[in-house]
Amino acid sequence: MNLYAVAAIYRFEMNRTFRTLWQSIVSPVVSTSLYFVVFGAVRAGGPSEIDGMPYGAFIVPGLIMLSLFTQSIFNASFAIFFPKFIGTIYELLSAPVSFVEVIMAYVGAAATKSVMLGLIILATAFVFAPHLAILHPLLMLVFLVLTSLSFSLFGFIIGVLSKNFEEIQFIPMLIVTPMTFLGGAFYSITKLPQPWQTISHFNPAVYLISGFRWTFFGKGDVPVIWSLAFIFGFFAVCLVIVSWIFKTGYKIKV
Amino acid sequence: MASIISVKGLTKTYDTGVEALKPVDLEVEKGEILALLGPNGAGKTTLIAIICGIVNPSGGKVTVDGYDIIDDYRKTRAMIGLVPQELATEAFETVWSVASFSRGLFGKAPNPAHIEKVLKSLSLWDKRKDKIMTLSGGMKRRVLIAKALSHEPRILFLDEPTAGVDVELRKDMWQVVRELRDDGVTIILTTHYIEEAEEMADRVAVINKGEIILIEDKDVLMRKLGRKQLVLHLQKPLKSIPAALKPWHLALSEDGLTLTFLFDPEGERAGAAPLLRKLDELKIAFDDISTSQKSLEDIFVGLVSDRT
Numbered sequence: 001m002n003l004y005a006v007a008a009i010y011r012f013e014m015n016r017t018f019r020t021l022w023q024s025i026v027s028p029v030v031s032t033s034l035y036f037v038v039f040g041a042v043r044a045g046g047p048s049e050i051d052g053m054p055y056g057a058f059i060v061p062g063l064i065m066l067s068l069f070t071q072s073i074f075n076a077s078f079a080i081f082f083p084k085f086i087g088t089i090y091e092l093l094s095a096p097v098s099f100v101e102v103i104m105a106y107v108g109a110a111a112t113k114s115v116m117l118g119l120i121i122l123a124t125a126f127v128f129a130p131h132l133a134i135l136h137p138l139l140m141l142v143f144l145v146l147t148s149l150s151f152s153l154f155g156f157i158i159g160v161l162s163k164n165f166e167e168i169q170f171i172p173m174l175i176v177t178p179m180t181f182l183g184g185a186f187y188s189i190t191k192l193p194q195p196w197q198t199i200s201h202f203n204p205a206v207y208l209i210s211g212f213r214w215t216f217f218g219k220g221d222v223p224v225i226w227s228l229a230f231i232f233g234f235f236a237v238c239l240v241i242v243s244w245i246f247k248t249g250y251k252i253k254v
Numbered sequence: 255m256a257s258i259i260s261v262k263g264l265t266k267t268y269d270t271g272v273e274a275l276k277p278v279d280l281e282v283e284k285g286e287i288l289a290l291l292g293p294n295g296a297g298k299t300t301l302i303a304i305i306c307g308i309v310n311p312s313g314g315k316v317t318v319d320g321y322d323i324i325d326d327y328r329k330t331r332a333m334i335g336l337v338p339q340e341l342a343t344e345a346f347e348t349v350w351s352v353a354s355f356s357r358g359l360f361g362k363a364p365n366p367a368h369i370e371k372v373l374k375s376l377s378l379w380d381k382r383k384d385k386i387m388t389l390s391g392g393m394k395r396r397v398l399i400a401k402a403l404s405h406e407p408r409i410l411f412l413d414e415p416t417a418g419v420d421v422e423l424r425k426d427m428w429q430v431v432r433e434l435r436d437d438g439v440t441i442i443l444t445t446h447y448i449e450e451a452e453e454m455a456d457r458v459a460v461i462n463k464g465e466i467i468l469i470e471d472k473d474v475l476m477r478k479l480g481r482k483q484l485v486l487h488l489q490k491p492l493k494s495i496p497a498a499l500k501p502w503h504l505a506l507s508e509d510g511l512t513l514t515f516l517f518d519p520e521g522e523r524a525g526a527a528p529l530l531r532k533l534d535e536l537k538i539a540f541d542d543i544s545t546s547q548k549s550l551e552d553i554f555v556g557l558v559s560d561r562t
Contacts, residue, residue: 007358019346088344090338092359094306095359096361097359
């Protein structure tokens with residue numbers, strides 16, 4: 001195991017975060033705060049509670065998840081796409097590192113950023129929803145870390161497969177974000193009329209958001225065990241894809 | 255001498271169908287400077303990229319210090335430093351941080367003293383805190399060399415290291431390369447500047463259309479192919495070459511005013527003096543005389559165009 005390499009890449013990526021602190025941490029916090037203001041505080045009409053939870057508190061887990069999904073993908077995809085784009089990838093390919101080490105470093109750094117981001121948003125949430133309580137804090141952290149890792153891994157794959165900046169944006173902006181909005185980030189899917197309720201069960205985001213919300217309130221749209229199974233399954237699928245990519249050198253080597 | 259890189263039957267056909275390397279065999283000797291010459295698209299960069307692990311080979315085998323580049327990639331890659339042809343660098347990082355990054359990436363424990371030594375030898379020490387985007391092209395080239403040397407490689411690949419670099423900087427780099435060779439580093443250099451190969455290399459390999467068409471000690475090559483030419487401008491035209499001059503195999507120009515003599519300084523047709531004495535005997539007068547030697551460039555152009 002070339003741990004010096006893992007440390008070098010990890011440090012390099014974390015430096016990039018701190019160098020671009022404004023973009024990496026501050027802007028997601030600002031935009032999340034805007035969601036709180038728009039959907040939570042100044043919302044006129046509509047239910048003031050969902051499933052017995054104040055609406056302001058209800059949307060917190062969904063908002064954190066939305067940021068985790070998109071930021072993990074952006075961070076990890078950009079981290080590996082950029083060296084391809086500017087050509088510095090040659091060094092990584094010629095270095096005595098295995099794919100396990102490369103992934104540990106890049107995905108680890110992207111996930112670290114996401115976990116930091118999630119915790120900052122959570123802290124921000126307490127400002128807007130002071131009565132927010134977390135019923136299962138340890139499980140909440142497990143979900144936070146696993147989601148960050150899985151989506152960073154997913155982002156890494158997108159970064160490897162993308163040929164240009166549009167392709168990098170495509171999945172987070174046009175697939176993940178709509179899925180999150182329609183996955184019960186701002187409402188409970190149990191309140192949806194049929195057939196939309198059934199259709200929603202095919203949306204992967206539902207399981208993630210529901211599970212995360214369960215760790216806060218002890219209630220979710222689907223049983224929490226399904227949510228855990230889903231996140232582990234997603235992580236495993238991403239691992240398989242990424243190990244295939246590295247074994248064959250697909251889209252990285254010629 | 256023992257070989258440090260051994261390439262056997264290496265082939266590469268890209269997905270586009272381009273056959274970049276026909277079976278290539280090459281032995282690089284430990285501690286030598288080998289210049290790899292060839293026109294654009296000859297396969298130089300592909301050959302280097304395969305040995306370094308950037309491109310997957312289609313067939314054949316490469317070993318570095320006895321280790322297979324695929325099965326023992328950690329051992330072989332740790333030994334190799336690569337300075338690529340393209341000026342691919344980070345923009346926002348400092349010189350110091352990218353050099354330290356490369357050292358870690360290649361599995362070496364941090365060693366600020368070594369990084370300092372490398373940066374100083376490349377005149378980058380004053381720039382160590384500068385962001386790379388603020389550097390000139392020549393300085394970026396030095397940064398790439400510093401990155402390659404940061405992990406103390408035993409083999410250094412320089413892929414067109416002095417392309418687009420001014421004369422002074424080129425001389426500096428040659429100095430660095432010589433010092434590395436004195437430290438026992440094996441150096442493989444590709445270049446368009448034949449002058450560079452002539453100046454630096456111990457051996458020269460010529461690659462064209464994916465094949466190594468020649469590999470030879472530079473001095474032997476220069477001797478073997480570097481024949482001298484003696485041109486005599488005569489005062490009065492000759493109708494034909496006199497029989498007495500037959501042994502010299504001279505060439506007479508159409509106007510009969512120029513005699514050309516090709517000779518090999520160490521071969522059997524050695525020396526111009528006997529010819530000049532003979533001309534004097536025959537009372538053939540000339541008003542100008544010039545000699546020239548084929549450079550490596552002429553040899554190279556001759557070799558490559560022979561095959562096309």
